[in-house]
Amino acid sequence: MELKPGFNKHGLSRTIPPDVKRQVRQRCGFGCIKCGCGIIQYEHVDPEFHEASVHDPASIVTLCPTCHANVTSKFWSKATIKKYAENPACLQTGVLKHEFDFFSDSYPSIRIGGVTHTNCSTPIEVFDRPVISIKPPETKGGPFRISGTFCDRFGAPTLKIVDNEWIAYSDSWDVEVSAGKIIIRNGPGDIVLKMVVDPPNSLSVERLKMRMGFVDIEATAEKLVINGNSFVGLLFDGCDVGLSIYSLRRPAFNEHWSPLARFIRAQACA
Numbered sequence: 001m002e003l004k005p006g007f008n009k010h011g012l013s014r015t016i017p018p019d020v021k022r023q024v025r026q027r028c029g030f031g032c033i034k035c036g037c038g039i040i041q042y043e044h045v046d047p048e049f050h051e052a053s054v055h056d057p058a059s060i061v062t063l064c065p066t067c068h069a070n071v072t073s074k075f076w077s078k079a080t081i082k083k084y085a086e087n088p089a090c091l092q093t094g095v096l097k098h099e100f101d102f103f104s105d106s107y108p109s110i111r112i113g114g115v116t117h118t119n120c121s122t123p124i125e126v127f128d129r130p131v132i133s134i135k136p137p138e139t140k141g142g143p144f145r146i147s148g149t150f151c152d153r154f155g156a157p158t159l160k161i162v163d164n165e166w167i168a169y170s171d172s173w174d175v176e177v178s179a180g181k182i183i184i185r186n187g188p189g190d191i192v193l194k195m196v197v198d199p200p201n202s203l204s205v206e207r208l209k210m211r212m213g214f215v216d217i218e219a220t221a222e223k224l225v226i227n228g229n230s231f232v233g234l235l236f237d238g239c240d241v242g243l244s245i246y247s248l249r250r251p252a253f254n255e256h257w258s259p260l261a262r263f264i265r266a267q268a269c270a
C-alpha cells in the first residue's frame with residue numbers, strides 16, 4: 001500500500017493536535033524529559049508513530065533536538081526514553097531552560113506592549129528593581145546580556161532571565177516554546193506572558209499580565225498598561241532607565257503616590 005506523504009499506514013497525520021501537545025508538555029514538565037532543555041520536539045514512543053492509530057498523549061514524550069536525534073539515529077533505545085518519561089528531568093528540577101542569542105552590534109531593542117526601548121540599559125524598573133536590564137558584552141564580540149524577572153497577576157514567577165539564560169517553571173499550567181516564542185498560560189486561553197525574540201537584535205513582550213507589589217503591568221502587542229495608565233507608541237532611546245515605576249532614587253516620580261502606596265512601600269522596605 002502506498003502511504004500518503006505525512007501520514008502512516010493507519011491514515012494518521014504526523015501533525016499532532018495542539019491540545020494533545022499541551023497534555024504531553026504538562027505530563028513531561030514542558031522541557032526535554034532527558035536533559036531539561038526548553039526547546040522541544042514530540043516523539044511517539046509506545047506505540048511508535050508508524051504503528052499508532054491515534055495521537056495518544058500518554059504515548060508521546062518531549063525531547064530536545066539533540067536527545068531526539070540520539071533516538072532517531074538509533075543510538076538510544078525507546079525503552080530507555082520510556083524510563084526517562086517516568087521521571088522527567090524538568091519535574092525533578094522544577095525548571096526548563098535555554099539560552100537567548102543577543103550577539104548584537106548594539107543594545108538589543110526591547111519592546112514591551114506599546115513601548116520600545118533602544119540603546120537603553122534598564123528598559124523598565126519597578127521599585128528601583130529592573131524588570132528587564134541589559135549589560136554590555138564582557139569581551140569584544142561577546143553577547144549583550146539580558147536579565148529579567150516576570151511574574152503573573154498573583155506575583156508568582158513565570159519566567160526568569162539571567163545573562164541570556166531563560167528559565168521557566170514546570171508547575172506552570174502551560175509553557176509553549178516554538179519559533180522564537182515563549183508563551184506561558186495560567187489556564188485555557190489565559191496567556192500571562194508571550195515573549196518573542198528576533199535574534200540577535202530584539203526582544204518583544206507581546207502579552208503580559210503581571211503584578212509586582214501593588215503595580216499591575218499589562219501588555220498587548222500595541223499597548224502597555226501600568227495601574228490603568230496606557231502607553232502607546234512610545235520610544236525611549238539612549239536612556240539609562242526607560243520606564244521607572246515607583247522609584248525611591250527618583251523622588252520626583254513619587255509625587256503621585258497615594259498614602260496607601262507610600263505605606264505599602266514603607267512596609268516593603270522595612
Ligand SMILES: [Zn+2]
Nearest residue numbers: 032035064067
Ligand atoms: Zn535533551
